Amino acid sequence: MIGKTLALVQRAFRVDARDWRSHAFRAALAGFILWVLATSQINQFSFSAPGRSLFGTVVWLNYWFITVAGATFFASAITEEKEERTLSLLKMADIGPLAILMGKWLPRLTGAMFLVLVQIPFTALAVTLGGILWHQIVASYASLLAHLIVIGSLGLLASVYFSRTSYAVTTMAIFLVAYHIGPYLVKEITQEIGLTSTLGVLFEDVTVWLCERLINARSDQQLSEALSVGFQFSASSASWSSGLLYQILSNVIAGAIFFGISWLIFEPCTRNEVEPGGESVWWNRLRHMG
Secondary structure, three states, X not given: OHHHHHHHHHHHHHHHXXXXXXXXXXXXXXXXXXXXXXXXXXXXXXXXXXXXXXXXXXXXXXXXXXXXXXXXXXXXXXXXHXXXXXXXXXXXXXXXXXXXXXXXXXXXXXXXXXXXXOOHHHHOHHHHHOOOOHHHHHHHHHHHHHHHHHXXXXXXXXXXXXXXXXXXXXXXXXXXXXXXXXXHHHHHHHHHHOOOOHHHHHHHHHHHHHHXXXXXXXXXXXXXXXXXXXXXXXXOOOOOOOOHHHHHHHHHHHHHHHHHHHHHHHHHHHOOOOOOOOOOHHHHHHHHHO
């Protein structure tokens, strides 16, 4: 299984290396970081903490890049094989579901991680400019990588479940909007209702608690804290109930769960493939019944 997975990973890296769009995107990202760096250097006397301003811009760029990538880049990992009618060929080559998932997911995750980690030498200059410290940089990138794992795994799950990339991307976009707005709305509505019964109060407390846990598990909340003045973090003193450690562990665990679900539903969701743009699902069923 390892050999087949490595073969798929190698194939994905070769395809990515020959795709000019991937190189153009990396060059554009590096150019933007250099532009932000040059702007911060020019305006360093206009800000009290130019280093924090520079690093904050880069960090939020990475956060939204990872979020958008989850709705596009990862959500097409398996659907592109379905649309190109090559998934059945992989199965005929006796490549199992786990090998296919790892071979399609790992290259995308690795490529996205490299895009994030390659920026560290540039953002390290923010320490020189002032306003930011090394432990804040490490905490921010740890939070971003955990966010990448959970978003990438969720995008893989959508790609396995749906038969077309457009469906997977649309579903991921709707989910990500709900993920960023939903907990606040549910929490506000629950508190505004003002339930007075015993069960009502218990329901309100549980709902508010769950919404707060979802909010604390988001990387943007922890990034705001990591970029704040006086931020201190120590793994030995961190609490599971809140903070950076909670966000990292919850994101990694959720990513593993999403990947496991993708593995479990892979066979049922890819058993009967329909040619994209061809016969409808109902017509295909009637034809087989006849």
